[in-house]
Amino acid sequence: MSQTLKAVRGTRDLLPPETALWNRIETTARQVFARYNFGEIRTPIFEDTSLFARSVGEETDIVSKEMYTWEDRARAQSEKPQSLTLRPENTAGVVRAYIEHKLGETGQLQKLFYIGPQFRRERPQKGRYRQFWQIGAEAIGPPSAGSESPLRDAEILEMLATFLDELGIAGWTLELNSVGSAADRARYNEILRAALVPLAPQMCVDCQRRAVTNPLRVLDCKVPEDQPIIETLPKIGDSLGQESIDHFAAVTAALEAAGVPYHLNPRLVRGLDYYTRTTFEFTHGGLGAQNALLGGGRYDGLSEAIGGPKAPGIGFAMGLDRLVLALQAAEAVRKDAAPQIADAYIAPLGEALNAAALTLARELRRADLHIELGDGAFRLKKSLEIANKLARRIVIVGEDEVQSGNLTVKNFLTGVQTKVSRAELTACLKKPAREVPA
RNA sequence: GCGGCAGUAGUUCAGUGGCAGAACGCCUGACUGUGGCUCAGGAUGUCGUGGGUUCGAUCCCCACCCGCCGCCCCA
Numbered sequence: 227m228s229q230t231l232k233a234v235r236g237t238r239d240l241l242p243p244e245t246a247l248w249n250r251i252e253t254t255a256r257q258v259f260a261r262y263n264f265g266e267i268r269t270p271i272f273e274d275t276s277l278f279a280r281s282v283g284e285e286t287d288i289v290s291k292e293m294y295t296w297e298d299r300a301r302a303q304s305e306k307p308q309s310l311t312l313r314p315e316n317t318a319g320v321v322r323a324y325i326e327h328k329l330g331e332t333g334q335l336q337k338l339f340y341i342g343p344q345f346r347r348e349r350p351q352k353g354r355y356r357q358f359w360q361i362g363a364e365a366i367g368p369p370s371a372g373s374e375s376p377l378r379d380a381e382i383l384e385m386l387a388t389f390l391d392e393l394g395i396a397g398w399t400l401e402l403n404s405v406g407s408a409a410d411r412a413r414y415n416e417i418l419r420a421a422l423v424p425l426a427p428q429m430c431v432d433c434q435r436r437a438v439t440n441p442l443r444v445l446d447c448k449v450p451e452d453q454p455i456i457e458t459l460p461k462i463g464d465s466l467g468q469e470s471i472d473h474f475a476a477v478t479a480a481l482e483a484a485g486v487p488y489h490l491n492p493r494l495v496r497g498l499d500y501y502t503r504t505t506f507e508f509t510h511g512g513l514g515a516q517n518a519l520l521g522g523g524r525y526d527g528l529s530e531a532i533g534g535p536k537a538p539g540i541g542f543a544m545g546l547d548r549l550v551l552a553l554q555a556a557e558a559v560r561k562d563a564a565p566q567i568a569d570a571y572i573a574p575l576g577e578a579l580n581a582a583a584l585t586l587a588r589e590l591r592r593a594d595l596h597i598e599l600g601d602g603a604f605r606l607k608k609s610l611e612i613a614n615k616l617a618r619r620i621v622i623v624g625e626d627e628v629q630s631g632n633l634t635v636k637n638f639l640t641g642v643q644t645k646v647s648r649a650e651l652t653a654c655l656k657k658p659a660r661e662v663p664a
Numbered sequence: 665g666c667g668g669c670a671g672u673a674g675u676u677c678a679g680u681g682g683c684a685g686a687a688c689g690c691c692u693g694a695c696u697g698u699g700g701c702u703c704a705g706g707a708u709g710u711c712g713u714g715g716g717u718u719c720g721a722u723c724c725c726c727a728c729c730c731g732c733c734g735c736c737c738c739a
Contacts, residue, residue, distance in 0.1 A: 235730070287737050291665080315739085344739080349665075352732065353739085360739060432736080446737090497738060507739090518739055545739030575697065610699035624697065638699075 236348070236356025243566070244550070248359075251393060251549050252341055255361050258389045259339045262381070264363050267338040269319035275309040280532050281318040283499025285440070288314050292346040312345035315498070317525065317541055318532070320364050325534035335367035335378075341546075352551070353516035359546035362522075366529070366539030374538045376473050379504045379524065380480035382540055386508060386520065387486045395552050398519065400487065401507045403494035404474040406466040408502060408527055414465035415441055425455050445493040461492045470503055477504055500525040504540065510552045519552060520544035569595045570635075570655050571613030574602035575624035583623045586633075586651075593652045614638050618659040621651070 233239060240248060256266075275295050282289050294312040313319055320338055323329075329336050341361045348354060365382060367373040383400065390398050405411055418441040426437035429444075429452045436443040447456060466474070481488055488506075496505050505523035513519070522542025529537035570590065574583035580602045587599045598616045600609050606622070613620040622634035633651060636643040639659040646654045 232730075292737085346738080348737070350731080351734090354737090358739065362739090516738075521739060543739055548739060606697050607695070607699070612699090614699045620699085622697075626697085634697090636698075641700085643698080 234356075236350040238355065246566075247550055247553060248546065251546060251553070252361070254393050255339070255341070255389060255544075258385065258392060259363060262337070262385050264337040264339045267320055267323065267340050268342065269313075269316065269323055269340065271343065272310045272312050273319055273322065275311040277318050277322055277532060278311055278314060281321065281498075281500050281528055282315065286497055286499055288346060288497065292348055294345050294347060314346045315344055315543060316340050316342065316360060316362055317364060317500070317528070317543070320541075321366065321525075321528050321534065321537070321539070322532060324366055324537065325529060325532065330368050330529075330535050330537050333368065333371060335365060335371040335373055337363070337365050339363035351516065353513050353545070353548045355547060360543040361546055361549075362541060362543035364539055364541035366537050366541070369536065369538060374473075374526065376476035376504075377480060379477045379540050380484065380486075382522075382542065383477075383481060383488070383506060384484050384486050386542065386544075390508065390519075393549070393553065394556065395510065395519070395549070396556055397511060399489055399509050401491040401494050401509060402478070402481075402488045403462070403491050403505050404466060404470055404503050405462060405495060405501060405505050405523075406470045406503060410462075410466050410470055411502070414460075414462050417460050417465055418442065418444070421460055425459075429455060442495045445495055456493070462495075463492050473503055496521060496523060500528040500531065502526045506542070508544075510548075510555075513548055513551055513555070516545075516548060518545070519548050566596070568598040568617040570619045570621050571598045571600060571609070571617035572621045572623060573600040573604070573606065573609035573613060575606060575622065577602035579623050579625075579628065582628055586621070586623060586648075590652060590655065593656075595652065595655050610636075619655060621655075 275293070278293065279289055284290070293314050296310060298308045298310045300307045320340065324336060324338075339362065342359065343357050344360050345357055347356055350356060363382070363385075365373065365378050372378065383402075387398075387400065406414065419437065422437035422441055422444065426434045429437070430447065430449045433444050433447050433449070433452055436447075445456060445459070447453075463471075478488070478490075494505055494507060496507075501523040503524040503526065505521075507521045508519045509517045510519050511517065520542055522540070524538070524540040526538035528539065529535060572583050572587050572590075574580050583599060583602070587597045590597050598613070600612065604612070609622075610620060618638060620636045620638070622636070624634070627633045630645075632645040632647050634643060635646045635651070635654060637659050
């Protein structure tokens with residue numbers, strides 16, 4: 227095994243039949259998003275490193291230790307070397323494209339979705355890979371286009387609830403919070419830091435460190451002994467300015483009116499620096515430690531942070547790998563797990579009839595039938611054994627059939643065998659195998 | 665990045681310091697143009713990789729690789 231090449235750590239091959247499930251999820255996303263009038267965007271898989279440093283945040287774990295970054299060397303006098311990075315998420319790329327193509331000049335709210343691989347150098351685990359797939363969407367635009375409206379937040383959350391329901395993922399929970407404006411957050415950070423000064427020495431070593439470096443992270447601590455202390459800490463909700471409070475109240479009111487259940491989680495703080503005001507996660511049991519199916523939030527200052535115009539927005543990213551796991555855990559997908567069954571298996575009897583069999587297969591496939599083509603070198607017995615596994619019917623192409631123009635068709639479900647003229651063959655194969663004798 | 669558990673046939677897994685195993689799947693035949701059920705037979709493989717201990721290692725020891733669980737973080 228040492229000499230054979232393997233997929234590198236944290237990456238994997240997706241094979242049938244599982245890929246059918248991936249396709250179903252992507253198709254459902256495209257259908258649901260289309261109803262909300264989102265259009266697809268595809269951005270490059272690598273970007274200038276500084277894009278992520280300035281958006282996601284220099285001090286976040288993602289940027290400080292998880293990115294695949296390399297120095298792209300100059301290949302000509304006219305080129306300059308440049309630090310490039312495989313994208314660890316897609317929001318930064320979308321906003322960069324929004325700025326670069328001056329989409330704000332349209333005056334319209336831009337509603338964009340993407341599907342693609344992302345890269346983070348984390349320790350692999352179930353539901354956590356170094357190349358992983360995200361489906362995400364962003365609603366971004368100038369304030370005059372309504373990009374700051376709480377209705378946009380509620381609409382996106384409602385869309386996500388609809389998507390998960392239509393996909394058949396039962397038992398999701400929407401965790402919702404507001405982290406306030408950038409100013410609210412800075413104020414809260416100082417309040418928290420001050421409150422932690424007398425408390426931190428009683429907490430776990432990680433919290434003692436966080437209390438100094440990043441007080442917000444203390445709220446994420448999972449050590450049981452620390453929980454009572456965390457309960458006593460000031461809540462971010464108490465540090466929000468009136469504008470943020472009103473905005474969040476409008477989001478929750480719209481969700482309640484629409485009947486989208488949510489769970490307020492004042493301790494939900496997300497690990498990307500660009501989030502402001504509304505933040506959320508949809509979680510699912512049965513995913514182990516990686517229980518977040520998707521996450522997102524508002525990023526009202528992101529465009530300006532990377533040199534663009536004022537362009538508030540809100541978006542999310544779903545972990546496609548985790549949606550697959552959640553669906554499999556729900557066992558809602560036995561159908562997709564079954565191998566594909568063709569409408570018919572064509573069995574030429576003898577290699578001399580291979581060409582005739584291909585001709586017939588071409589005709590039937592152009593009539594939109596799913597056809598498995600056998601091989602004249604197989605004995606009929608072997609053809610039947612294979613056909614029984616792969617197809618609903620077998621069409622035998624032997625000397626007799628070619629001369630008479632009547633093909634032998636056998637229905638594996640009923641076991642009935644008949645002769646069918648070439649003219650009637652397509653119609654015959656399109657009939658459900660269960661309902662007719664042959 | 666830290667702590668822990670595992671790696672044996674295509675798959676799921678037994679097993680032992682002395683010839684490498686089961687089930688399912690696969691192949692051949694009984695049956696020259698008739699499958700499923702049955703019966704008879706067959707092949708599964710560098711026992712993750714490299715080193716060490718030993719007369720002898722798939723087994724014991726070390727390192728590495730990879731996966732999984734927890735932490736961290738996140739989707």
